[in-house]
Amino acid sequence: MRVSIIGTGYVGLPAGAGLASKGHDVTCVDIDEDKVNAINQGDCPIFEDGLPELLEQVVSQGTLTATTDTTNAVKNTDITFLAVGTPMRDDGSINLDIIKQATRDAAEGLKEKDDYHVFVVKSTVVPTTTETEILPILEQESGKTAGADFGVCMNPEFLREGTALHDFLEPDRIVIGELDDRSGDTLEQVYNGFDAPDELHDSDGHRSSAFGDAPILRTSLRAAELIKYASNALLATKISFINEIGNICKELDIDVYEVADGVGLDHRIDRSFLDSGAGFGGSCFPKDVRALIHFAEEQGVEPALLRQTIDVNVKQKTKLVDQLTDRMDVQGKKIAVLGLAFKPGTDDIRKSPAINIIDALKTKGADVHAYDPAAEDNMRELHPDITYHDGFEDTLSDADAALLVTDWDEFNDITLEHIRTMNQPLLLEGRRMDHDLPDENTDGITWP
Ligand code: UGA
Numbered sequence: 001m002r003v004s005i006i007g008t009g010y011v012g013l014p015a016g017a018g019l020a021s022k023g024h025d026v027t028c029v030d031i032d033e034d035k036v037n038a039i040n041q042g043d044c045p046i047f048e049d050g051l052p053e054l055l056e057q058v059v060s061q062g063t064l065t066a067t068t069d070t071t072n073a074v075k076n077t078d079i080t081f082l083a084v085g086t087p088m089r090d091d092g093s094i095n096l097d098i099i100k101q102a103t104r105d106a107a108e109g110l111k112e113k114d115d116y117h118v119f120v121v122k123s124t125v126v127p128t129t130t131e132t133e134i135l136p137i138l139e140q141e142s143g144k145t146a147g148a149d150f151g152v153c154m155n156p157e158f159l160r161e162g163t164a165l166h167d168f169l170e171p172d173r174i175v176i177g178e179l180d181d182r183s184g185d186t187l188e189q190v191y192n193g194f195d196a197p198d199e200l201h202d203s204d205g206h207r208s209s210a211f212g213d214a215p216i217l218r219t220s221l222r223a224a225e226l227i228k229y230a231s232n233a234l235l236a237t238k239i240s241f242i243n244e245i246g247n248i249c250k251e252l253d254i255d256v257y258e259v260a261d262g263v264g265l266d267h268r269i270d271r272s273f274l275d276s277g278a279g280f281g282g283s284c285f286p287k288d289v290r291a292l293i294h295f296a297e298e299q300g301v302e303p304a305l306l307r308q309t310i311d312v313n314v315k316q317k318t319k320l321v322d323q324l325t326d327r328m329d330v331q332g333k334k335i336a337v338l339g340l341a342f343k344p345g346t347d348d349i350r351k352s353p354a355i356n357i358i359d360a361l362k363t364k365g366a367d368v369h370a371y372d373p374a375a376e377d378n379m380r381e382l383h384p385d386i387t388y389h390d391g392f393e394d395t396l397s398d399a400d401a402a403l404l405v406t407d408w409d410e411f412n413d414i415t416l417e418h419i420r421t422m423n424q425p426l427l428l429e430g431r432r433m434d435h436d437l438p439d440e441n442t443d444g445i446t447w448p
Pocket of ligand 1: 157158159160161162232235239272273274275276277278279280281282283284285288342343
């Protein structure tokens with residue numbers, strides 16, 4: 001099928017390359033001309049595992065091209081995905097300016113088209129947005145009628161940054177919110193032949209008959225919108241829950257990871273997203289939970305649990321600093337911060353606990369030294385006045401204490417020799433690592 005995708009960020013570009021690799025003819029659209037030029041040369045403008053290789057391949061095969069011209073992209077394709085950002089306003093509500101403008105541009109293409117076309121909202125939007133904000137713009141600007149001249153779907157994404165391409169190609173499920181059958185049937189054709197992930201294979205490695213292709217769930221437009229928020233809110237709540245349990249564990253000298261393993265073996269609970277640590281960050285969980293809180297309030301519903309998910313997380317992010325200042329006055333001390341990205345495998349620092357930790361350390365007068373294998377440039381923009389290093393060895397040398405904030409694999413290579421180069425050999429860990437350091441030199445945020 002001929003597919004256009006508006007927005008070439010962490011969602012649009014992996015989706016575009018993924019669909020091109022499945023045999024679709026893909027046009028990616030972005031207003032950023034530099035990005036479009038880079039893509040057309042096969043250069044990947046974002047940090048995503050496996051994407052540079054696949055992008056180079058599909059661009060050289062001619063199955064993916066990029067353009068700044070939304071109208072033509074829509075005109076010359078059969079289906080359009082809207083995958084632009086929906087940033088958060090100061091009050092926590094979502095800002096629809098970008099998606100509305102993209103929709104207006106797309107409607108221009110629709111106006112000039114005779115054939116049936118389907119619009120798919122992939123951006124994360126609060127329930128009813130597709131029906132009450134996007135669909136009316138499409139009708140007004142194109143002069144056409146939804147359901148007759150064009151179709152509308154809401155197809156939330158469940159892609160994790162860093163592994164977005166893999167998640168796109170092997171989804172747990174595909175949710176198709178649809179205006180009508182014809183819209184949903186058209187979108188379902190795009191996802192023909194998508195497999196569920198390997199974890200869904202049985203213990204002999206065979207795909208069980210229950211898990212052939214990735215399950216497809218057809219829903220109303222507004223249910224699809226809420227499935228996205230409910231999924232992120234539940235995952236975020238699992239993290240805050242295990243962090244609260246972890247804070248109890250810490251008082252009792254219990255290893256929260258033993259507790260999580262024991263709890264997670266119950267198939268009704270599941271072990272995933274029960275890794276306790278310095279809290280969740282990123283561009284999705286904090287923003288989406290806040291947007292859902294705001295939306296619930298607008299509906300007259302008190303989102304008590306969602307508020308606590310955020311509150312627990314806010315405190316968790318700086319708990320390492322509290323634990324450090326319980327042990328020493330950090331004024332004038334060299335404190336090493338290992339890891340700046342909100343999680344390993346990305347250069348993204350949005351809402352990363354490292355930001356709050358550096359803020360708190362600076363307020364207390366510490367001399368902050370930081371290292372991250374990918375995210376240094378991004379953190380420099382926020383915190384230009386701390387010292388950055390090229391490796392953890394340097395960062396640790398002569399430090400009075402070290403805080404481990406992101407679980408990059410390379411931090412498992414920290415040895416006692418490295419710790420001995422510190423002024424005071426103490427590593428406080430905000431993420432659970434797999435190294436052989438002695439207990440007397442390390443302490444976990446929620447484990448002994
Ligand atoms: C998240 C969701 O996992 C995706 O399914 C969703 O599509 C995406 O948001 C989105 O809405 O676009 P992402 O933000 O990339 O993906 O990151 P995650 O891998 O989910 O991690 C989020 C944060 O939670 C990280 O700071 C991570 O360190 C933390 N985390 C995760 C924990 O503290 N404990 C865990 O057990 C898991």
